[in-house]
Amino acid sequence: MSFVEDKQKIEEGDHVLAWMTRSDVRPIKVQSGELLNNRYGPFKHEDMVGRSFGAQQASSANQGFIHLLSPTPELWSLSLPHRTQIIYGPDASYIVHRLKIRPSSVVIEAGTGSGALTHALARTVSKSGKIFTFEYHESRCEQARAEFESHGLSEIVQITHRNVCEDGFAIDTDIKASAVFLDLPAPWTAIPHLFEHVDRSRAVHICCFSPCIEQVIKNIYALQAAGFQHIEMVENQARRWEGHQTMVRTVEESMDLLRDIRRRRQDGMDFRHGRVEKRKLDNYNPWGKGTRVREGDEGYNWRPVSWMETDIKSHTSYLTFAILPPTSPDKYK
Amino acid sequence: MSFVEDKQKIEEGDHVLAWMTRSDVRPIKVQSGELLNNRYGPFKHEDMVGRSFGAQQASSANQGFIHLLSPTPELWSLSLPHRTQIIYGPDASYIVHRLKIRPSSVVIEAGTGSGALTHALARTVSKSGKIFTFEYHESRCEQARAEFESHGLSEIVQITHRNVCEDGFAIDTDIKASAVFLDLPAPWTAIPHLFEHVDRSRAVHICCFSPCIEQVIKNIYALQAAGFQHIEMVENQARRWEGHQTMVRTVEESMDLLRDIRRRRQDGMDFRHGRVEKRKLDNYNPWGKGTRVREGDEGYNWRPVSWMETDIKSHTSYLTFAILPPTSPDKYK
Amino acid sequence: MEPLNIQANQLILLRLPSQNIKVVKVEPGSIISLGKFGSFRADDIIGDPFGFTYEIDSGMKLSLVDNTIEFDEDDQMGAEQAMTGHKITATGMQQLTSEEIEALKSQGVSGAEIIAKVMEGHAAFEHKTEYSKEKYLKRKKQKFLQQFTPYAIGSTELIDIYLDKDPTRIYNLSPETLALALNMGNIRPGGNYLVVDETPGVLVAAILERIGGEGTITLVHENEHPNLDCLKYLVLSEEERERMIKTINWLELFHPEESEPVRTKTAEELEDLKPSHRRQYYRAKQREENHKEILKRADTCGFDALMVMTLLDLPTLIPQLLRFVGGSRPIVLYSEFKEVLVETTLALQKENRVLAPTIMETRVRKYQTLPGRIHPLMTSRGYGGYLLSALRVHPNRAVNAVGKIS
Amino acid sequence: MEPLNIQANQLILLRLPSQNIKVVKVEPGSIISLGKFGSFRADDIIGDPFGFTYEIDSGMKLSLVDNTIEFDEDDQMGAEQAMTGHKITATGMQQLTSEEIEALKSQGVSGAEIIAKVMEGHAAFEHKTEYSKEKYLKRKKQKFLQQFTPYAIGSTELIDIYLDKDPTRIYNLSPETLALALNMGNIRPGGNYLVVDETPGVLVAAILERIGGEGTITLVHENEHPNLDCLKYLVLSEEERERMIKTINWLELFHPEESEPVRTKTAEELEDLKPSHRRQYYRAKQREENHKEILKRADTCGFDALMVMTLLDLPTLIPQLLRFVGGSRPIVLYSEFKEVLVETTLALQKENRVLAPTIMETRVRKYQTLPGRIHPLMTSRGYGGYLLSALRVHPNRAVNAVGKIS
Structure with a gap:
């Protein structure tokens, strides 16, 4: 299994992403004899062979399970080793969209970073396209290169160890990119090096990805000075929710409880105030602590509600887009 | 009726906000003999006298109605004449909160602008407090002064025509403010003038309200240079929704329609394809155009949904907050 | 699909300085009028690559604009x-x-x-x-x-066109939400996708753009014929359209047994048919063949993604569609209303055929970038919609018999 | 309520450079430990005005910090x-x-x-x-x-305290949402407010802060006694508390006829009572008197606002509370979940006693402000809640008989 084609059944040597939870997704290469270990115990690789992708596998001890997933750039971004800040789904998809990246597009990316975006770019350009990616940090570059090879992307992705800000984009191959993505501390220093490596017969789309506003200011100036047009800076605010149910509890029930308390007192019963009240509250704690009623249990009324993720990525980076028009034809000179 | 006290019944001379829609709220001063005119025809002021605030009044022609509302800063901000960009509810409330403005606080505001925030500040400091507000634009200043008087706020709000950036905050009264709000093109030029007019025996809270990030950069530097601490810049993102219902239409209904079409054709009926399909779609147009089924009508299933306002205020300004610590006591010198 | 140069008779989109857009057909010999923004000759732009911004000078003469950053009096400043x-x-x-x-x-x-x-x-x-x-x-x-910029019409431009003329036709879908849907759906060349698209085909067009000629879209539609109006804006041949887009209605998908089979005609019978009837016959046969293939896929490997944009009730619809989706393949549902997706999540959570259903929102916030005056735009459109994204998985009875563990 | 100088035995909040907070009691003679951030003598800060940031030097010596902008190596740059x-x-x-x-x-x-x-x-x-x-x-x-900054505890600090120890106690309320609720509720000195607050009293404390000693809060509670735990953090006398906060439970509010009246005791009977029982009797009498006043207000002018933070079902509860609210007075409802407020809006729209119910969200986004490196914080807490805001109005039968016009 590679990132390039869809498969149904897991075979020896395939890449599988073992999903335990959203925050615990482990990339494995299926090799009989190997084990995947987690808190539920060991999972034998050989038990995976022949299963469908998407299958649920029990641990050998049958104490828990994992799902065996087919790799995608999105799943990979949940499981990959963070070498730098990751470019997540909402930014990655918008970048692909705005840069008008299509099957067979040629794209320049610098720096490669953790390679999350590279995987998404590679999926879209596919085998008929090409990603030229540059990384100035040597060991990060080598790690990324190994990943691309292991993921069957070598044909699509060509990685170069290079500080493009100083040394530009010239490599053995003649690059004629239609889209450029710069995630560098100082993108403005790389912009002047681009001209020979983009396809000047067509509109070239660029995106500078910078976390700080001062970087944006310099990007805009550099793009403008270099003749880029339609400069637009945006940020992408993404949120995630889960669907849940919250109990519907009416004031009438609350009054019944108060009546009950009053009656017990009037009856002179040995009323233990705390106990009754406690029971009621326990029944209505949807937060999971000491809950007796489980969300959605029958015998209660429930209302569908959404819970926002508790830790939100309130800022990823500012995205500055621009278009370099083609070289002017003679008739306009 | 003034902005300062709550009343039940409308009397001659009271301020009333006549609500037609959210975007059409008109401030009036009740004077027998006067008329309020809108598309529903005339509404007689004398008919308002003696009614409760909150009453629904029919037009003389009984063709429509308005609601007679008691003025609040929030309603006023819907009805006031826009002289400058308005500071709306979510920003105004956060400013009051973060500046720790309380009943009896003394506040400096510059500039006054349209006076929307001034009204909110005045409500909170109340008669025991004081707002010193400054406006450099003469006619805006005079309009605002007239409004404050008309709204019964003269006791609380003192407005001065002044370019505080050049001429500072010194007036006849000795100002000892605990909170400062600066909505100026260049707040950083006003900051050095503040020191003599704030209460140095306590922590003084400031907020600079600037739309552009470059202004923020200068504000931060000026605040830091002036000895302000705990500098924090934020923006407030506010959204509004309305509750609505959307029709629940199942695929089973859709299949029944397809079966119906098929049956008619097989029966060799003079089937007019367009008509049947059209009817169905009309029934299901929740958007109001040519709708026959009205939202919530019986005989259909509905699901509660929220509609976001269509025009959102995606940016108001950046709010830079900071605290000026009290003068150091001798023991720390 | 998107040519790099402006072709004669192509439908293209022009962006004007007012932020308005205009779709025009580049008919040779014609004059294209932009109202108060002037007029120009179609011939003057035919053959030019996309990417230029033109200024209309006196006498309909076109020149290229050097710099189209938002108008800025500080151009000369460093x-x-x-x-x-x-x-x-x-x-x-x-x-x-x-x-x-x-x-x-x-x-x-x-x-x-x-x-x-x-x-x-x-x-x-x-x-x-x-x-x-x-x-x-x-x-x-x-x-x-008096400036304009021509663009080839792709999914971005289609959204702009519908947002401009009637956002309800595309259920207020935003470009960023569509972009996220395509990535979450893992759309790429060679994939076979099950699609429910009740817009005039914006989702279909966007998927076409991403499969680049290889792969298929199986479009399930509600009425007798699918509405694919917006394909008219694309440069797409009849052959490409038929090869890549298969259609089937809900009844044919869920109740194939109710469909009367197309009676096979003998060679003789065929010869007797008028050419138009013969074409009709072949079409019906092809359609029947397509349906068989679609249903067979459901029973074998399943589709490579389920992509849905419809007003039909998702909480009851989606569970019926899961069996058509391949293992570990994505399910991406769009709704203008988060509430619909919340209920759909709850419906999907009742079974264990989907993993990690998550509701996602993505909103792009645009900035004014005049030097010295950078700030987010003061106002913008509400809406943009939400996505429910999940993966189809195959529950293991042995595991689930033990009871839900995690 | 919030003194300007640090008082002996006051509960105050300390903010630490780690963004952690700590509530401490400033007991004279004690040593206050901040763990890895050092220790200091309470006596050293008693009497100081709030607003200083202290640095703990060796030997627990305190000095004032001159500049506490986020630490910044570029302090000297223009x-x-x-x-x-x-x-x-x-x-x-x-x-x-x-x-x-x-x-x-x-x-x-x-x-x-x-x-x-x-x-x-x-x-x-x-x-x-x-x-x-x-x-x-x-x-x-x-x-x-090793720095700390003391703050008097007001509503801002209460929210921080609960967000720190258990956000569910305040239903994930954010400071900005509370601030908006207070303004939408038109809270000010002299007002009489009907309040449902099932947090430990954060909403009550915030309203107290805004009425500044003049006005009343009528708190409707669910159990026999209201939970007002968080008032212990405030500097508030018993007298102030009793004068400004009236309490009544749901049964007493909605079904006063079910309450057994407190039998009036004769002077003789009273003299026979133990002092503690006598106090209890007077309390019960006072409570009964309060309840009568509350109910009378419902029948006359109504309350000046209805402010609600509860998990009770709002769509069925709020219509029952409208009769207590004065004309043109605000109704402000908090919920962590927009869905609850959507249903409440629909319930309120069925009648014409409220005007323009609107669901509001306000989210403050904080920035890092290091010079040269300005950007919004990369991560932040989700949640913050939503408000439903509306005005109580008096429908006119004559108008409505004509039929809904607009």
Whole structure:
């Protein structure tokens, strides 16, 4: 299994992403004899062979399970080793969209970073396209290169160890990119090096990805000075929710409880105030602590509600887009 | 009726906000003999006298109605004449909160602008407090002064025509403010003038309200240079929704329609394809155009949904907050 | 699908300085009018690559605009200066009268130059607040700049076209939400996708763009015929369309047993048919064949993604569609209303055929980027919609018999 | 309620450089420990005005911090420079060892100076990405700065305290949402407010802050006794509390006829009572009197606002509460979940006793403001809740008989 084609059944040597939870997704290469270990115990690789992708596998001890997933750039971004800040789904998809990246597009990316975006770019350009990616940090570059090879992307992705800000984009191959993505501390220093490596017969789309506003200011100036047009800076605010149910509890029930308390007192019963009240509250704690009623249990009324993720990525980076028009034809000179 | 006290019944001379829609709220001063005119025809002021605030009044022609509302800063901000960009509810409330403005606080505001925030500040400091507000634009200043008087706020709000950036905050009264709000093109030029007019025996809270990030950069530097601490810049993102219902239409209904079409054709009926399909779609147009089924009508299933306002205020300004610590006591010198 | 150069008779989109858009057909010999933004000859742009911004000078003459950053009086300033803000120098000049402006225009002075002059003349400009300055500039710019930029029509432009003419037709879908849907759906060349698209085909067009000629879209539709109006904007041959887009209605998908089979005609019978009836017959046969393939896929490997944009009730619909989706393949549902997706999540959670259903929102916030005056746009459109994204998985009975563990 | 100077035995909140908070009682003679951030003598801060940030030097000596902007190696740069970005010069110095750092600390070198030294020494710093630089600085800062800032506890601090220890106790309410609720509720001195607050009293405390000693809060509660735990953090006398906060439970409010009246005791009977029983009797009488007044207000002018924070079902509860609200007075409902407020809106729209119900969200987004590195914080807490805001109005039968016109 590679990132390039869809498969149904897991075979020896395939890449599988073992999903335990959203925050615990482990990339494995299926090799009989190997084990995947987690808190539920060991999972034998050989038990995976022949299963469908998407299958649920029990641990050998049958104490828990994992799902065996087919790799995608999105799943990979949940499981990959963070070498730098990751470019997540909402930014990655918008970048692909705005840069008008299509099957067979040629794209320049610098720096490669953790390679999350590279995987998404590679999926879209596919085998008929090409990603030229540059990384100035040597060991990060080598790690990324190994990943691309292991993921069957070598044909699509060509990685170069290079500080493009100083040394530009010239490599053995003649690059004629239609889209450029710069995630560098100082993108403005790389912009002047681009001209020979983009396809000047067509509109070239660029995106500078910078976390700080001062970087944006310099990007805009550099793009403008270099003749880029339609400069637009945006940020992408993404949120995630889960669907849940919250109990519907009416004031009438609350009054019944108060009546009950009053009656017990009037009856002179040995009323233990705390106990009754406690029971009621326990029944209505949807937060999971000491809950007796489980969300959605029958015998209660429930209302569908959404819970926002508790830790939100309130800022990823500012995205500055621009278009370099083609070289002017003679008739306009 | 003034902005300062709550009343039940409308009397001659009271301020009333006549609500037609959210975007059409008109401030009036009740004077027998006067008329309020809108598309529903005339509404007689004398008919308002003696009614409760909150009453629904029919037009003389009984063709429509308005609601007679008691003025609040929030309603006023819907009805006031826009002289400058308005500071709306979510920003105004956060400013009051973060500046720790309380009943009896003394506040400096510059500039006054349209006076929307001034009204909110005045409500909170109340008669025991004081707002010193400054406006450099003469006619805006005079309009605002007239409004404050008309709204019964003269006791609380003192407005001065002044370019505080050049001429500072010194007036006849000795100002000892605990909170400062600066909505100026260049707040950083006003900051050095503040020191003599704030209460140095306590922590003084400031907020600079600037739309552009470059202004923020200068504000931060000026605040830091002036000895302000705990500098924090934020923006407030506010959204509004309305509750609505959307029709629940199942695929089973859709299949029944397809079966119906098929049956008619097989029966060799003079089937007019367009008509049947059209009817169905009309029934299901929740958007109001040519709708026959009205939202919530019986005989259909509905699901509660929220509609976001269509025009959102995606940016108001950046709010830079900071605290000026009290003068150091001798023991720390 | 998107040619790199402007072709004769192509439908293209023009963006104007007012932020308005206009779809025009580039008919050779015709004159294209942009109303107050002027007119130009179609022939002048045929053959040009996309990517230029044109200015209409006097006599419908076109020139290329060198710089189309939002109009900016500080063009000459360096970045360092730009960052320290700027001040427009009041020159004491009188404001230009409308007559003077018209005179300048007739002399062929460009819109940008006119604005610069008007601004110089606006002595009070430097005393304006940021708010009123921007309103002023925007008004001026929209008034004078006779510029346009042609774009080939792809999914981005389709969304703009529908947002402009009737956002409800695409359920207020935003470009960023569509983009996220495509990535979450893992759309790529060679994939076979099950699609429910009740817009005029925006989702279908976007998927076509991403499969680049290889792969298929199986479109389930509600009425007798699918609505794919928006494909007319694309450069797409009949052959490509038939090869890549298969259609089936709900009844044919869920109750194939109710469909009367197309009776096979003998060679003789066929010869007797009028050519048009013969074509009709082959079409019906092809359609029947397609349906068999679609249903077979459901029983074998399943589709490579389920992509849904419909007003049909998702909480009851989606569970019925899961069996058509391949293992570990994505399910991506769009709704304008988060509430619909919340209920769909709850419906999906009742079974264990989907993993990690998550509701996602993505909203792009645009900035004004005039040097010295950077800030997010003061107002923007609400809406944009939500996505429910999940993966189809195959529950293991042995595991689930033990009870839910995690 | 919030004194301007630190009082002996007051509960105050300390903010630490780690962004942690700590509530401490300023007991004279005690030593207050901040764990790894050091210890200091309570007596040293008693009497000081709030607003200082202290640094703990060796020997628990306190000094005032001059500048507490987020730690910043560019303090000396001018604004112009700051805006052009910065570069930390690599000095080639070796990194400091832990031993060297400890030595510096024992010499009384301040945390800020130590960080500056460590950073100088970190030769690779300038090659780090923005992302890793910030992680690095934050870690360093939290490690070395022995600083704290005392705050009097008001509504802002109460929210911070509960968000810190258990956000569910206040239903994930954010400060900005509370602030908006207070303004939408038109809360001010002299008002009489009907309040449902099932937090430990955060809403009650915030309203108290805004009425400044004049006005009343009528708190409807669910159990026999209201939970007002958080009032213990405020400087509030028993007299103030009893004068401003009236309490009544749901049964007493909706079904006063079910309450057994307190039998009036004769002077003789009273004399026979033990003092504690006599106090109890007077309390019961006072409570009964309060209830009568509350119910009378419902029948006359109504309350000046209805402010609600409860998990009880709002769509069925609120219509029952409308009769207690005065004409043109605000109704402000909080819920963590927009869905609850949507249903409440629909319930309220069925009648015409409320005007313009609107669901509001307000979210404050904080920025990092290091010069040259300004950007919104990379991560933040989800939640914050929603408000439903509306006005109570009096429908006119004559008008409505004509039929809904607009």
